[in-house]
Amino acid sequence: MKEIKLTDVDEVIYYDVCDNGLPIYMWPNNKVNSFYITLTAKYGSIHTKFKLDNKSKIYEVPSGSAHYLEHVKFNEPDGTTAHEYFAKLGSDVNAFTVPDYTTYQVFASTEFEKNLNHLLDYVMTSCITKKLVNKERGIITEEANMGQDNPYQKLMYSFYRNIFKNLNYRIETIGTLEDIKKINEKDLQLIFDTFYHPQNMILVITGNFNPYEAAAMVKENQKKKEFLPYRKPEFVGEKEPTQVVKKYEEITGNIGEPKIKVGLKLLDSRFKMKDKIKLRIILRMIMNINFGVTSEFRNELLEKELITSLNSLVYFFQNYLIIDVTSQTKYPEEVTKKIVAKLENLDVTEETISRRIKANIANLILDYDDIEYVNSNIVNALIYDGKITNSYKKIYESITMEDVNKVLKLIDLKHMSIIEMLPNEN
Amino acid sequence: MKYKKYETKSFNIYTIKTDKFKNCHMEIIFRDEVNQEKDLLNFSFLADLISDCSKNYPSRRDISIALENLYNARFYGVNQKVGKTIFTSFLLDFVNPKYITEEDYLTNVLKLPFEIIMNPYVKDEEFDITMFNIIKNRIRTNINNMKEDPTRLAINHALKKMDETSVTSYRILGTIEQLEEITPSSLYKVYKHLINDNSCDIFIIGDLDMDKVAKIITDNFKLRSVKSKNFELSVENKTRKKPFTITENGDYVQANLIMIYNLVNLSEREKNYVIRVFNFIFGNGSLNAKLMNYLREENGLCYGVSSMYLKRDNLLMVQVSLEKEKIPKAMKLIKKALNEMTKGDFTDEDMDETIKYYTSSVDLSLDNEVNILDNYLFHIYDNIDLLEDIKKEIKTVKKDEVIKVANKIKLNTIYTLVSGGE
Numbered sequence: 144m145k146e147i148k149l150t151d152v153d154e155v156i157y158y159d160v161c162d163n164g165l166p167i168y169m170w171p172n173n174k175v176n177s178f179y180i181t182l183t184a185k186y187g188s189i190h191t192k193f194k195l196d197n198k199s200k201i202y203e204v205p206s207g208s209a210h211y212l213e214h215v216k217f218n219e220p221d222g223t224t225a226h227e228y229f230a231k232l233g234s235d236v237n238a239f240t241v242p243d244y245t246t247y248q249v250f251a252s253t254e255f256e257k258n259l260n261h262l263l264d265y266v267m268t269s270c271i272t273k274k275l276v277n278k279e280r281g282i283i284t285e286e287a288n289m290g291q292d293n294p295y296q297k298l299m300y301s302f303y304r305n306i307f308k309n310l311n312y313r314i315e316t317i318g319t320l321e322d323i324k325k326i327n328e329k330d331l332q333l334i335f336d337t338f339y340h341p342q343n344m345i346l347v348i349t350g351n352f353n354p355y356e357a358a359a360m361v362k363e364n365q366k367k368k369e370f371l372p373y374r375k376p377e378f379v380g381e382k383e384p385t386q387v388v389k390k391y392e393e394i395t396g397n398i399g400e401p402k403i404k405v406g407l408k409l410l411d412s413r414f415k416m417k418d419k420i421k422l423r424i425i426l427r428m429i430m431n432i433n434f435g436v437t438s439e440f441r442n443e444l445l446e447k448e449l450i451t452s453l454n455s456l457v458y459f460f461q462n463y464l465i466i467d468v469t470s471q472t473k474y475p476e477e478v479t480k481k482i483v484a485k486l487e488n489l490d491v492t493e494e495t496i497s498r499r500i501k502a503n504i505a506n507l508i509l510d511y512d513d514i515e516y517v518n519s520n521i522v523n524a525l526i527y528d529g530k531i532t533n534s535y536k537k538i539y540e541s542i543t544m545e546d547v548n549k550v551l552k553l554i555d556l557k558h559m560s561i562i563e564m565l566p567n568e569n
Numbered sequence: 570m571k572y573k574k575y576e577t578k579s580f581n582i583y584t585i586k587t588d589k590f591k592n593c594h595m596e597i598i599f600r601d602e603v604n605q606e607k608d609l610l611n612f613s614f615l616a617d618l619i620s621d622c623s624k625n626y627p628s629r630r631d632i633s634i635a636l637e638n639l640y641n642a643r644f645y646g647v648n649q650k651v652g653k654t655i656f657t658s659f660l661l662d663f664v665n666p667k668y669i670t671e672e673d674y675l676t677n678v679l680k681l682p683f684e685i686i687m688n689p690y691v692k693d694e695e696f697d698i699t700m701f702n703i704i705k706n707r708i709r710t711n712i713n714n715m716k717e718d719p720t721r722l723a724i725n726h727a728l729k730k731m732d733e734t735s736v737t738s739y740r741i742l743g744t745i746e747q748l749e750e751i752t753p754s755s756l757y758k759v760y761k762h763l764i765n766d767n768s769c770d771i772f773i774i775g776d777l778d779m780d781k782v783a784k785i786i787t788d789n790f791k792l793r794s795v796k797s798k799n800f801e802l803s804v805e806n807k808t809r810k811k812p813f814t815i816t817e818n819g820d821y822v823q824a825n826l827i828m829i830y831n832l833v834n835l836s837e838r839e840k841n842y843v844i845r846v847f848n849f850i851f852g853n854g855s856l857n858a859k860l861m862n863y864l865r866e867e868n869g870l871c872y873g874v875s876s877m878y879l880k881r882d883n884l885l886m887v888q889v890s891l892e893k894e895k896i897p898k899a900m901k902l903i904k905k906a907l908n909e910m911t912k913g914d915f916t917d918e919d920m921d922e923t924i925k926y927y928t929s930s931v932d933l934s935l936d937n938e939v940n941i942l943d944n945y946l947f948h949i950y951d952n953i954d955l956l957e958d959i960k961k962e963i964k965t966v967k968k969d970e971v972i973k974v975a976n977k978i979k980l981n982t983i984y985t986l987v988s989g990g991e
Contacts, residue, residue, distance in 0.1 A: 448702055
């Protein structure tokens with residue numbers, strides 16, 4: 144057992160690994176009553192093409208397969224469901240699929256061992272039949288229909304489709320309605336056998352429990368399980384061009400007021416900053432200072448009654464980063480021009496940077512109040528950064544104006560995409 | 570956890586001392602009776618405007634900078650309709666001062682909300698027009714955006730169709746017409762009413778020296794002398810001899826079905842405990858609940874179906890989004906599930922699972938400072954038990970009590986929002 148000391152917040156994350164390769168990350172907090180366990184497969188909705196065993200054959204599954212498998216996984220070989228098992232314990236069980244991974248979760252306050260063992264058992268046991276796959280199809284189709292009535296989802300995926308030509312972030316996590324019809328038990332079995340393997344999964348436990356006892360329970364559980372040999376999957380995708388697909392698009396939706404998104408597509412390598420976490424922090428601070436609640440620009444647009452909302456996000460998609468500025472406005476054309484002009488003239492001062500750093504450091508402390516939030520932070524750190532960072536404070540304190548100005552200079556608008564969503568005419 | 574009450578001439582301070590959390594949470598709550606729907610919009614407008622500016626901080630930007638300098642404290646105004654009462658609350662979240670080196674941090678962070686509330690951005694008995702318009706535009710957008718969420722829209726319309734004179738159907742957001750009637754001077758009158766006539770209390774939770782907290786608050790919050798009052802929270806909605814059925818049109822892929830039921834003459838125990846056990850088995854629980862089982866698992870009619878218990882409105886509401894053609898079958902299955910509940914067609918195992926689930930949910934609530942404070946608040950205002958007592962009491966609910974409650978549920982309205990409907 145190793146200890147990862149989080150010096151900023153005086154907390155410890157315990158790390159251990161099973162003989163079969165399953166890593167276990169644990170943050171005990173004995174001040175709370177409950178515990179939260181997640182088992183994550185590093186397989187999400189973007190992973191539709193892959194190679195196995197270092198061979199050249201490419202396997203392809205329909206879009207939406209990761210999410211479909213998440214639904215089917217709740218069935219158990221004896222004809223019951225995982226929901227039924229956890230209901231008997233009074234636990235809250237669920238799962239979710241995002242572009243990069245699929246997580247199965249359980250919340251409870253008693254019967255730690257039973258909850259832990261059964262989460263490992265039902266997720267890691269295969270139970271995929273034609274009948275069960277067909278049973279889920281109607282439910283998933285209704286879930287997809289629900290998404291079609293969500294204008295924000297429509298706007299977001301239209302935006303991604305205008306930015307990415309090949310990256311699968313452009314396709315809805317749930318998949319297209321055509322692909323949902325096509326998904327079969329063979330696709331799901333292939334995914335399960337390949338990706339639901341201890342070497343491709345992460346177990347994270349947070350809350351009230353003893354980490355030494357928990358690690359021993361997990362190891363004992365895994366000893367009894369047999370897995371197919373790990374096939375070293377390698378995801379395949381066509382190279383993503385640096386250009387955006389569409390520079391401008393106007394769409395309509397069942398909305399009350401127009402919404403716009405201005406997006407910049409940037410290769411992260413252009414910033415020549417080895418520490419990607421530091422780059423992410425700097426970019427988010429720059430955008431927050433220029434478009435967030437403390438920005439003069441936002442205040443001015445509000446006072447001139449040009450907008451009712453404005454916010455910005457920075458996402459990392461593999462080797463690209465996307466800057467996304469979103470607004471609700473009655474004057475989409477004029478506000479778009481102003482946002483573009485602002486993006487051309489981003490500015491920060493020492494004062495604004497040091498205020499943001501102070502605010503972010505306070506957040507580090509507050510983050511460690513919530514077992515769900517800490518669990519999800521650990522999963523995200525492992526998936527996106529490949530490691531747990533033991534001092535974000537050090538990173539914040541290492542940021543200089545020189546670093547910030549260097550990043551600022553390299554943000555350009557060459558690959559920009561704008562989308563406007565206008566109300567349906569009816 | 571240590572609960573304590575401090576009384577002043579004009580308000581009470583309720584404190585919960587616990588070392589469970591690094592965050593501290595405070596709520597300044599003003600309460601008033603709701604007489605007409607536009608009261609809600611007035612208070613909602615006011616909560617947004619007060620929390621977004623003041624004389625010394627004339628814009629949200631200025632307040633946000635002040636909050637960032639207080640180690641990212643968060644301050645915001647919210648409204649909640651609780652039966653016949655409107656709560657206008659100002660909430661503050663801040664990091665425990667023991668993690669901060671600045672000596673005066675606690676005083677500075679606690680002073681800020683009172684400074685903002687007591688010094689509104691007003692000139693000549695009118696709110697500043699620029700900030701007034703910013704908030705007005707935001708609310709107008711929110712009203713116009715209602716149609717972006719078909720489920721929320723359907724619920725609002727269903728309650729209006731049930732009885733538009735009932736407080737239950739009053740919307741906090743109001744209408745564009747009601748919004749246009751509000752002016753900077755009319756809103757200032759509402760502000761004076763809030764400060765001078767509303768009942769006010771303060772609730773705070775954290776690992777703090779609560780005597781010191783109470784002193785800082787009383788030093789900085791000089792309110793008129795209006796003692797905390799009790800308000801009637803419960804709304805008795807009318808029943809119908811025959812359910813009212815109505816269909817409306819909407820431009821959506823999925824249809825929405827809402828079934829509203831009256832809960833007739835429930836006792837306090839039934840309202841606080843028995844109906845919750847009923848609802849978990851019926852429809853507000855896991856995939857094993859009857860509604861989820863019949864509609865989703867056995868027939869694949871929908872992704873989700875929920876049954877919501879509106880305690881202070883004495884209503885139960887079933888909501889499901891699905892294809893229009895599936896509505897008749899869904900209604901049949903919902904009726905079947907309720908019918909089974911009235912006949913006791915559920916197992917002792919269902920009862921056991923429900924009670925275990927509730928015990929576990931209470932444990933989860935005890936891990937969240939806002940939930941603990943919320944429970945204490947309704948312990949004071951609505952006489953509900955504290956979380957630890959709820960854990961004990963829920964275990965005493967018996968199957969025959971659940972059957973009895975099921976027989977007190979009467980269908981009132983069936984509302985459908987469909988694409989291309991009647």
